[in-house]
Amino acid sequence: MELLNQVTQFVISGLATGSIYALIGLSFAIIFNSTGIINFAQGEFVMLGGVLTIFSLNVLQLPLAAAIVAAVAVTTVIGILFERLAIRPLKNATPLALIIITIGASILIRGVVMLLWGKDTQALPAFSGTDPITVAGATLLPQHLWIFGVTVMVIVGCRLFFNHTISGKAMRACSFNRRAANLVGISVGRMVLFSFVISAAVGSLAGVIIAPLTMTSYDVGVMLGLKGFCAAIMGGMGSGLGTVLGGLILGTLESLGAGLVSSGYKDAIAFFILLLILFIRPQGLFKKGETERV
Amino acid sequence: MRKMLAVISITMLLLTTATAAFAAGTIKIGGLFAVTGPASFLGEPEKKTLELLANELNAKGGINGSKVEVVIYDTGGDVTKALQLANKLIKNDKVVAIVGPSTTGESMAVVPIAEKEQVPLISCAAGIKITEPVKKWVFKTPANDHVAAEKILIQAEKLKQKNIALITVSDSFGSSGREQLKQMAAKRGFKIVADEVYSPKDTDMTPQLTKIKAAKPDAIICWGTNPGPAIITRNIQQLGIKTQIYQSHGVASKKYIELATPQASEGIMLPAGKLAVFDLLKSSDPQAKLLKDYNTSYKKSYGVEASTFGGYAYDGFQLILAAVKKGATTPAQIRDGIEKNGRLVGVSGIFKMTPADHNGLDLGAFEMVRIVKGDWVIVK
Numbered sequence: 263m264e265l266l267n268q269v270t271q272f273v274i275s276g277l278a279t280g281s282i283y284a285l286i287g288l289s290f291a292i293i294f295n296s297t298g299i300i301n302f303a304q305g306e307f308v309m310l311g312g313v314l315t316i317f318s319l320n321v322l323q324l325p326l327a328a329a330i331v332a333a334v335a336v337t338t339v340i341g342i343l344f345e346r347l348a349i350r351p352l353k354n355a356t357p358l359a360l361i362i363i364t365i366g367a368s369i370l371i372r373g374v375v376m377l378l379w380g381k382d383t384q385a386l387p388a389f390s391g392t393d394p395i396t397v398a399g400a401t402l403l404p405q406h407l408w409i410f411g412v413t414v415m416v417i418v419g420c421r422l423f424f425n426h427t428i429s430g431k432a433m434r435a436c437s438f439n440r441r442a443a444n445l446v447g448i449s450v451g452r453m454v455l456f457s458f459v460i461s462a463a464v465g466s467l468a469g470v471i472i473a474p475l476t477m478t479s480y481d482v483g484v485m486l487g488l489k490g491f492c493a494a495i496m497g498g499m500g501s502g503l504g505t506v507l508g509g510l511i512l513g514t515l516e517s518l519g520a521g522l523v524s525s526g527y528k529d530a531i532a533f534f535i536l537l538l539i540l541f542i543r544p545q546g547l548f549k550k551g552e553t554e555r556v
Numbered sequence: 557m558r559k560m561l562a563v564i565s566i567t568m569l570l571l572t573t574a575t576a577a578f579a580a581g582t583i584k585i586g587g588l589f590a591v592t593g594p595a596s597f598l599g600e601p602e603k604k605t606l607e608l609l610a611n612e613l614n615a616k617g618g619i620n621g622s623k624v625e626v627v628i629y630d631t632g633g634d635v636t637k638a639l640q641l642a643n644k645l646i647k648n649d650k651v652v653a654i655v656g657p658s659t660t661g662e663s664m665a666v667v668p669i670a671e672k673e674q675v676p677l678i679s680c681a682a683g684i685k686i687t688e689p690v691k692k693w694v695f696k697t698p699a700n701d702h703v704a705a706e707k708i709l710i711q712a713e714k715l716k717q718k719n720i721a722l723i724t725v726s727d728s729f730g731s732s733g734r735e736q737l738k739q740m741a742a743k744r745g746f747k748i749v750a751d752e753v754y755s756p757k758d759t760d761m762t763p764q765l766t767k768i769k770a771a772k773p774d775a776i777i778c779w780g781t782n783p784g785p786a787i788i789t790r791n792i793q794q795l796g797i798k799t800q801i802y803q804s805h806g807v808a809s810k811k812y813i814e815l816a817t818p819q820a821s822e823g824i825m826l827p828a829g830k831l832a833v834f835d836l837l838k839s840s841d842p843q844a845k846l847l848k849d850y851n852t853s854y855k856k857s858y859g860v861e862a863s864t865f866g867g868y869a870y871d872g873f874q875l876i877l878a879a880v881k882k883g884a885t886t887p888a889q890i891r892d893g894i895e896k897n898g899r900l901v902g903v904s905g906i907f908k909m910t911p912a913d914h915n916g917l918d919l920g921a922f923e924m925v926r927i928v929k930g931d932w933v934i935v936k
Contacts, residue, residue: 271762275763382811383783383786385815401796485757521766525753
């Protein structure tokens with residue numbers, strides 16, 4: 263019974279952490295799908311969401327809801343600037359060069375935030391209190407429910423957007439074949455910009471809702487970005503359920519690994535699984551293999 | 557970054573040219589701090605403190621009629637750079653003593669140079685191996701980790717807590733603490749029922765704590781620097797664990813209480829350097845006045861509270877100064893002077909250097925405090 267309770271706690275903790283990874287993974291996948299770029303500055307969007315909310319809350323004295331909206335809006339603008347200034351001018355660059363650019367951008371954003379707001383860790387107050395909720399012998403916090411809720415909303419939102427709106431379909435078309443999409447009159451450039459907007463917004467939203475739990479500082483983006491990237495890889499870089507499941511599996515395995523095997527190898531377990539998946543199923547866990555047509 | 561480096565190098569150039577105009581008879585002290593990079597939370601206050609002290613002293617007319625000049629280089633926390641700059645300080649700048657480096661790794665790298673060139677080095681890093689075994693030319697000002705560990709275990713002994721659980725961070729601070737705690741716990745007859753670790757960037761420690769909860773310890777000892785311990789404190793509240801928690805001196809600042817929230821951190825005990833609680837000390841405490849003065853002048857110059865880390869440089873400077881006051885001028889005389897100085901009240905504690913102890917601090921360096929309603933209370 264004791265062990266069962268423990269395992270329930272491990273799983274619930276893992277699912278909570280996993281939803282965070284899933285959200286970040288989704289924002290990776292959105293950009294990848296319309297541009298073929300893996301945006302390594304994604305973790306910085308997450309960090310900006312948290313840091314800017316705290317700034318608006320404490321310094322600008324905005325109410326929490328307004329602070330969140332302001333933070334997401336500012337991050338989105340940064341996402342747009344990033345695309346306009348660093349990605350678009352290099353039209354014919356190889357994806358590799360673009361990926362290196364995103365790494366550069368991430369270092370730049372981190373540095374600027376460090377100079378502006380210092381190196382201290384800061385915490386956001388929880389949205390709805392810190393009284394633990396008991397579920398089947400395990401506990402979680404109201405903030406976890408926020409995370410679950412926002413994750414579900416983002417998934418449903420993405421699904422509706424990509425399958426039922428013209429813009430969403432156009433973005434998917436770009437991901438299948440840019441040239442063909444261009445030929446039928448889709449402005450690929452605009453779709454790429456659009457993908458940065460959505461991904462910056464989702465990333466920063468993730469940063470906001472996790473800030474009360476994990477706290478935030480100029481360098482939280484690195485590890486979170488990496489874990490989100492793992493989730494996206496496990497899900498085969500799809501912008502749907504695959505990535506979410508990838509994130510949840512990663513979170514749960516980490517938590518079970520730390521609890522049942524050894525906490526010293528927690529990160530090693532996660533990255534070992536990533537390597538394993540890349541070896542065995544490079545196309546992701548839930549994606550059928552694609553055939554390139556010539 | 558490059559711009560900043562340029563600015564720094566220009567200021568350094570200006571500093572050196574400006575001081576070249578000084579008459580002979582200035583005492584040159586070197587500073588080697590990780591002002592930028594990952595250990596900048598150590599190096600920045602150390603550099604500021606050293607500059608502050610030198611300015612204050614020179615404003616008062618210097619020491620024994622001669623001015624003090626500090627030459628400070630930024631190592632960026634890089635071992636190779638620390639080595640190069642230590643050489644530069646000794647050979648080009650011809651300093652009589654060096655305060656720093658900020659981290660244990662850098663200090664260990666610089667030790668052989670100090671020994672070979674015979675220049676006293678007063679490290680600002682906590683690692684026990686810097687002064688143990690004793691090296692002729694090397695001293696250090698932060699108290700050893702095992703002093704803090706011992707302080708915690710003595711408190712646990714008083715409260716008759718036999719079974720303890722450890723949760724430590726997997727960086728050098730945490731693993732050193734873990735080792736010390738395990739060694740000393742074994743010596744004092746404690747039983748370690750759980751021994752968990754977490755990475756510095758982990759965001760959720762409920763799995764480790766669930767395991768600890770199942771082991772039913774009498775006390776949990778957490779060893780790390782923010783934000784880990786704050787997250788752990790919140791996780792403990794979430795899991796409804798009612799066990800006594802001890803934190804290390806690594807989180808002895810109000811920032812920890814703020815991050816962990818006052819409710820979750822209520823009742824937690826930790827060994828704190830006296831600077832963190834200087835306003836709670838009795839006025840008869842020999843360190844009380846010094847700590848207050850240091851904090852006031854630091855706050856006046858830089859607008860922020862003084863930190864324990866800056867205190868390491870403060871003590872290094874005072875140790876050198878005490879030797880100089882007694883007439884030492886050459887590196888060798890300063891070294892002997894530091895060793896024979898006897899009792900010196902500093903920020904980190906009351907130093908008593910001997911040929912066999914180049915740290916000179918004991919259990920008195922820390923004060924056991926308890927968090928009550930978001931503030932420190934000294935445990936009697």
